[in-house]
Amino acid sequence: MLNISNNNKINENIEKYSTYKNLSERPHYKILNKIIIRVSLLALVFLFLPWTQNISGTGAVTTLKPDQRPQTIHTAIAGRIEKWYVKEGDFVKKGDTILFISETKEEYLDPNLVQNTESQLKAKEMAQQSYGGKVTTLSSQIVAIQNERNLKLEQARNKIRQSILKVKSDSMDLIAVKTQVRIANTQFNRSSTLEKEGLKAVVDVEEKRLKLQDVEAKIITQENKLLTSKNELINAKVEINRIIAEYNEKEQKARSDQYTALSNQFDTEAQVNKLKNQYSNYKIRNGMYYIKAPQSGYVNRALQSGIGETIKEGTQIVSIMPSKYDIAVETYVNPTDLPLIHKGEKVRIWFDGWPTIVFSGWPNMSYGTFGGKIVAVENFISSNGKFRVLIAPDESEEAWPKQVSIGSGAQTLALLDNVPIWFEIWRTLNGFPPNYYQPKGETTTEKK
Template identity: 35%
Template sequence: MIEAAKAKWDAELKLLPGYEAKKYQAKLNYERQKGLAEKGIKASVEIEKFKKDWDVAKAEYDSLKLKIDSVKEEWQAKKSERIQKEREAKTKVDYARAMEQDALGQLATVNKEKRDLEIKSAELERLDIYAPRDGVIFRLPIFERGQTLKEGDALFTIVPDATDRVVELWISGNDMPLVRSGDHVRLQFEGWPAVQFAGWPSVAVGTFGGEVAAIDPSDDGKGNFRVQVKPTSQQQWPADRYLRQGVRANGWVMLSQVTLGYEIWRQLNGFPPVISPDEPVSDSKEKKKVPLPK
C-alpha cells in the first residue's frame, strides 16, 4: 500500500512541469495580447479569451499541486501507519516472547517439582516392606498415629498361611544321638484328649503319628536341639480349627523294642537305648601313632 501511494505521488509529480509550462505559456499569451490591445491592434474580446485560458491553466496547476500534496500526505500517512503497525507488532512480539519465557520458567518449575516427586516416590517405593510369605496380621503393637519408632522395633506380627504343617520338638543333648531322620513319632496335641503310655504306643488313644523330617545341626544355646516332625500318609492330623499355629504338643520318638529289664537297667545306668554299629568304639589298648614330620 505504501509503494502504491508513492508510485501515485511520483506519477502526479511528473505531471507538474507540464501544467506549470502550460500556465506559463498561457500567461505569456495573455500579456502579449494585452499589450497589443493597449496599442489598439487587438480587440478587447480576444483579450478576455486569453485571460480565461490563463485562469484555467492556473486552476489546473493549483489543482494538480493540491492533488500532489494530498497524495503525499496519503503516502506519509501510509508510512506512519506502517510504522505504527510495526511498533504494535513489535510490542506484541515482545509480549509473546515474555510470555514464552514465563511459560518456560513455569515449565522448568513444574519439571523440578515432578523430579522431586519422582525422587520421593522412588524413596517411598524403597520403603515398602514386603512380607516373605502370605499370611494374616496377628499382632499390631503400634497403637497411635505419629508414634515414634526406633530402628529394630517390631511393626506387626504376621501369621503365615501354612499349607504344610510341621511340629517342632525340643530334645535334650543326651537323647539327640538317638534320633534320626525318618524315625516314627507319636504326637499328643494340646486341646485334643489323648491317653499315652510311654513305651507302649499300641494302646495310646488320641495320639497321631508322624516322622522326623529334619534335625537342626546346632542347639538353641541351652543344650536342646530342634526336631521337625511332619505327618505321615497313614494317619491325618486334626483339622485346622483344632490344630492352629502355635498349639503346643508332646512327642515320643519311637526307638527299638527291648525287654523291660533291659530298659530299667539302661535308665538306671544312663546308657543309650541303641548304639549304632557305625559309631567308632574307643579302645584304650589300641593307640594310633602320630607320624612325625621328616
C-alpha cells in the first residue's frame, strides 16, 4: 500500500522528478484549452443564429398559362389524309395549313353540296315571302269584307226604319178609312131614315149607299197595304240576319285561308332555318378539310403519317409547342406541408444543369438559385400522393435563365418563418413540422 499521510504526499514526491516538471511546463495544453473554450463559445453563438425554415419540393418547368403549354391538334371530322404541308421541327404561324383531308362519308361526297343547299335555301325564302304576301292580301280582304258588311247592315237597318214608318203610315190610313166607314155608315143610316119619313129622295140614299160601299172597299185595300208593310218590315229584319250570316261566312273563309297561309309561312320559315343550319354546317365542314395551326409554334411530332390513311373524328394529328410562353415551375409538396403553403409567398428555385450552391437555411447565401412566387395551390391531391403548387418568376429579383426548356427538372424551397438554429435542431430531432403561421394580410376576423 501507498504510504500516504500529511507528511508524505504524492505531489511532493512527483514534483521532484524532472519528467513531471517537463510535462507540466509544456504550452500546448494551454492552447488546447483556449481552443476548446473558444470553439464552445462559437458553437453557442452559432446556435442562436437565425435559420429560415423551408419546405423542399421537386418539380419541373412548365408554362404559366394553359394555352402556352404543348398541345395536340385533333381532327374534328373523319376523313382520308391527302397532303401534308409541314414536317417535324417546322415553325408554323397561326392559321397555317398543316394537313389536308378529303371526305369519306357518302352524304357529304357531293362537290356542289354547299351550292345546292344555298339554292334550296333561296327557293324556300322566296316561298316564305310569297306566303307573307298572301297573308297580307287576305288581311286586306278581311278588312274589305268587314267594311262591306257594315255598309250592308246600315242599309238594311235604314230599310227597317223605312218599313216601320210605312207600317205606321198604313196603320194611320187604316184608322182614317175606318173613320170614313163609320161616317159613311152614319150618313147612310140618316139618309135612310129621312127617306122613310119622306124628307130625302131615294137618289140621295143611293148615293150614300155607294159612298159607304166605296169606303168599305177602301178599308180592305188599306188593310192589305198594312199587311204588306208589316211583311216588308219582317223581310228587312230577316235580311239583316242573312247579311250577317253571309258576310260572317265570307270573313271566316278568308280567315281560314289566312291561317292556312300563316301555317305554311311558319312551316316554310322552319324549313328555311333548317336549311340555313345545314348550309352553315356544310360551309364550316368544308373549312375543316384543312387542319390549321391554332397558334404560332413549332411542330414537335407528327402523330399520324402516310397518304390515303383514314382517320376518325378526334384523332390526334400533330403536337405543337407555342413559340411564346411565360415560364413557370410546378412542384409537389407533402400533405403535411400543405397548410404552410400560401399564395404569394417567396420561393427559391434551382434548375437541373444549372450551377448551384444551396444553403437551405440561409437563402441569401445560396448561389445559382432564382426567386419565385406562388401563384396557385392545388386543393386536390395528385396521383403521386402530393399536392401541386405553381410558381411564377419573382419580378423583383433576377430573371430566370432563357436557356431553361419546358419539362426540365427543378428543385424548390418554400421559405417560411425565421427561427434560431437551436430550435431547428430541436425540431428536427423530435420530428416536429415547421412552425404554423399565417402570412400578413390573410388573417380574417369572424363576425357573429
